[in-house]
Amino acid sequence: MTLASTRVSGLSSEVGKAVTVRGWITTVRSSGKVAFLVLRDGTGLLQCVLVKSAVTQDVWDRFAQLSLETSVAVTGDVRADARAPGGYELGVTDLAIVGTSPLDYPIQPKEHGIDFLLDHRHLWLRSPRQRAIATIRSELEQGIQDFFYQRDFLRVDTPILTAAIGERSGLFSTEYFDEGSAYLAQTGQLYGEAAAAAWGKIYTFGPTFRAEKSKTRRHLTEFWMIEPEVAWNDSNDNMKLQEQFVSYLVQRALEKRSAELTELERDLTKLEGIKPPFPRLEYTEAIDILHRKGSTTPWGDDLGAEDESLIVADYDLPVFVMNYPKEAKAFYMKENPADPRTVLCDDLLAPEGYGEMIGGSQREDDYDRLLKRIIEEGLDPAAYEWYLDLRRYGTFVHAGFGLGLERTIAWICGLPHLREAIAFPRMMHRLRP
Amino acid sequence: MTLASTRVSGLSSEVGKAVTVRGWITTVRSSGKVAFLVLRDGTGLLQCVLVKSAVTQDVWDRFAQLSLETSVAVTGDVRADARAPGGYELGVTDLAIVGTSPLDYPIQPKEHGIDFLLDHRHLWLRSPRQRAIATIRSELEQGIQDFFYQRDFLRVDTPILTAAIGERSGLFSTEYFDEGSAYLAQTGQLYGEAAAAAWGKIYTFGPTFRAEKSKTRRHLTEFWMIEPEVAWNDSNDNMKLQEQFVSYLVQRALEKRSAELTELERDLTKLEGIKPPFPRLEYTEAIDILHRKGSTTPWGDDLGAEDESLIVADYDLPVFVMNYPKEAKAFYMKENPADPRTVLCDDLLAPEGYGEMIGGSQREDDYDRLLKRIIEEGLDPAAYEWYLDLRRYGTFVHAGFGLGLERTIAWICGLPHLREAIAFPRMMHRLRP
Numbered sequence A, B: 001m002t003l004a005s006t007r008v009s010g011l012s013s014e015v016g017k018a019v020t021v022r023g024w025i026t027t028v029r030s031s032g033k034v035a036f037l038v039l040r041d042g043t044g045l046l047q048c049v050l051v052k053s054a055v056t057q058d059v060w061d062r063f064a065q066l067s068l069e070t071s072v073a074v075t076g077d078v079r080a081d082a083r084a085p086g087g088y089e090l091g092v093t094d095l096a097i098v099g100t101s102p103l104d105y106p107i108q109p110k111e112h113g114i115d116f117l118l119d120h121r122h123l124w125l126r127s128p129r130q131r132a133i134a135t136i137r138s139e140l141e142q143g144i145q146d147f148f149y150q151r152d153f154l155r156v157d158t159p160i161l162t163a164a165i166g167e168r169s170g171l172f173s174t175e176y177f178d179e180g181s182a183y184l185a186q187t188g189q190l191y192g193e194a195a196a197a198a199w200g201k202i203y204t205f206g207p208t209f210r211a212e213k214s215k216t217r218r219h220l221t222e223f224w225m226i227e228p229e230v231a232w233n234d235s236n237d238n239m240k241l242q243e244q245f246v247s248y249l250v251q252r253a254l255e256k257r258s259a260e261l262t263e264l265e266r267d268l269t270k271l272e273g274i275k276p277p278f279p280r281l282e283y284t285e286a287i288d289i290l291h292r293k294g295s296t297t298p299w300g301d302d303l304g305a306e307d308e309s310l311i312v313a314d315y316d317l318p319v320f321v322m323n324y325p326k327e328a329k330a331f332y333m334k335e336n337p338a339d340p341r342t343v344l345c346d347d348l349l350a351p352e353g354y355g356e357m358i359g360g361s362q363r364e365d366d367y368d369r370l371l372k373r374i375i376e377e378g379l380d381p382a383a384y385e386w387y388l389d390l391r392r393y394g395t396f397v398h399a400g401f402g403l404g405l406e407r408t409i410a411w412i413c414g415l416p417h418l419r420e421a422i423a424f425p426r427m428m429h430r431l432r433p
Helices: A008-014 A057-064 A114-119 A128-150 A189-199 A235-256 A258-263 A283-292 A305-312 A367-376 A381-392 A405-413 B008-014 B057-064 B114-119 B128-150 B189-199 B235-256 B258-263 B283-292 B305-312 B367-376 B381-392 B405-413
Strands: A018-030 A034-040 A045-051 A071-080 A088-099 A173-175 A181-184 A201-209 A222-231 A280-282 A319-322 A345-350 A355-362 A398-404 B018-030 B034-040 B045-051 B071-080 B088-099 B173-175 B181-184 B201-209 B222-231 B280-282 B319-322 B345-350 B355-362 B398-404
Touching (some): A008 A018, A008 A088, A018 A045, A018 A057, A018 A088, A034 A057, A034 A071, A045 A057, A045 A071, A128 A201, A128 A258, A128 A405, A128 B128, A128 B189, A189 A201, A189 A222, A189 A381, A189 A398, A189 B128, A201 B201, A222 A405, A235 A258, A235 A319, A235 A405, A283 A305, A283 A319, A305 A319, A305 A345, A345 A405, A367 A381, A398 A405, B008 B018, B008 B045, B008 B088, B018 B088, B034 B071, B045 B057, B045 B071, B057 B088, B128 B201, B128 B235, B128 B258, B189 B222, B189 B398, B222 B235, B222 B405, B235 B258, B235 B319, B235 B355, B235 B405, B280 B283, B283 B305, B283 B319, B305 B319, B305 B345, B305 B355, B355 B405
Parallel strands (some): A280 A319, B045 B088, B280 B319
Antiparallel strands (some): A018 A034, A173 A181, A201 A222, A319 A345, A345 A355, A355 A398, B018 B034, B034 B045, B071 B088, B173 B181, B222 B398, B319 B345, B345 B355, B355 B398
């Protein structure tokens, strides 16, 4: 046990050498003379081979004590073997048990109900499927940072605890010392706009919260959003940035994490063609199409999940639906000069029925119009004084959007429900573990 | 105004061409025949020159209407000029006012009190100093991601809304549907440990919360933490990772953001030498040194801010103080076999009196000892069932740490108070804007 320990992902440089690898047992089998165990260590899987005649009786006896998720330190010689998972195999000379794993280990290689799995999320994460999703999520998160860093955006961390807020319903609140209630942010956008006036091109990357009693597969109460905001971008620039961003993420996943996508049995051909430009439909046009397809959603309403699925069914790309009616969208969106019943905004709908991935808009930059909308919506103008200041002092054309990370992951990974797209999902009836 | 618009940072490729640049007025001056304005657009500063005889009377009149933070679109020819800020100058042919800025713009080029500045944080962000800090923060955030990505760590987003929690006092709480109270996470560590068992090497990067009635310059109620957790790392490995990480961040700031550090008048020589290894002091040793220096802190207590300053005064590097008494630290830290009164942990103290940047430890991996500590601390074992599972099923040596982002930024930038290290700081009396 005095050898330096190695991770499974680092074995390619250790062929022909003796190493110790530590990890957890996933499978064991034995013929009586030769025994095999497969170890996972978080970086990969390693098949280890014990030949009874080549190891001590102690080591052989220890093999018999192994169970699912026993943690071990295995010492042996690294051999290249194309048939082995990962391409390497360990010829075992020593085996030490670090931590036993009782036979009641909850997650066995069989079907479990979803509530059971979520109750044991801390262990469920160890499965190959969950590891693949986590790896893709992490890759996309790096990709998000890289995309904006390469384009000279500053990352800005907007506050979670807020007094003034962008949307009103479905707020979590907490007592904040002598300041009254604080609300958990549903968006960082309003702060992002202040930062865009200061620094030109910015993005946020953080958790956001919705206290909505929704039980659909597309909703979490806590989810991560990425919200770029760009000074001098209009709605058209905004959609261009969105299609570049989404395409970059998809291509990055394909380039770096095709093994994990394949583990998830994702149809890669559905992702390979995701490149700009994405089709654009005016809201009014979308309503016409929906009516032809039998939807009864009236002009003026936001589109529901079924409507979104009907729209995207005609395309292999994400689809922009743009310029919604004012009453269906938030107060801060800029009135559309070409049709003042509508605002300059877009929803980007994922293909294959995965729903709205992005909501974006050009922001109202006219002081008087913005104040009027705040009052119309029944919001307190005093709470938005600082936000109005951005129009009072050197107002500027600007636009931004929010990408929902879990929805994007669900689409790219092909997950039927958002709950697998984050390590510890939070839903209406799910606060544990 | 039909020319493509350019950002100040992109002017180097536009020399000799006519461009339009949009931004905000920072200074104006005029001799009566020649007028100068300096524009900021978030990416840099640009000096623009108007010659009265070369522009229309309308343009010349518009110049006279400019005030601090007026937003404008300036068109002209790009010239290289070593004397100009940024190295380029614009010979103006047209000037359009986008948004006026009343003369009551709150932040003038004079001294303002800190409460006034914080009340106007949304505008204060526009100052060169705040831009420099934000740029360094963004660079460090990219550096944090890059450091771990290059080392094959998975990023994991641990929940903010939690039922079980790592430390007990100073919690913000909110009603969570029918599930009772949810608490805003003070740490993602416990979840990080589950993820480390699943995926080997992980880190978190998110906001954390402390509802502490603290008014010191070292505390925020909402701050960002980076928490790596590594399977099979012991306390020694853990400290090695910390010193590599911190050194990487400092060297990255120096390499990429020396202009911004210079804007902040940071003494770069204090940062240049920050490289591993960092000195290590046993807690017991540190107490002896403190007593020789006149401190009366008894063995058994955590070190206060003054003690930390006394310790680091002897060094030009961050200093590890390791293996604190059990009663001064959290329940999850592993008992030190060499001195069971203490635990295998470390605090990393920043140089120059900036205080504790990191707290880390090897985690208790023995089921019975951990359960005993949970009970001793008066915590409810039922709430920690899932956390105990990590010791029940294949326990593993592991260690991790939490780096406080704002403290690290404050040190690297040389900021006397954490409130400038984040765009919209949250403190006991500060929830707005």
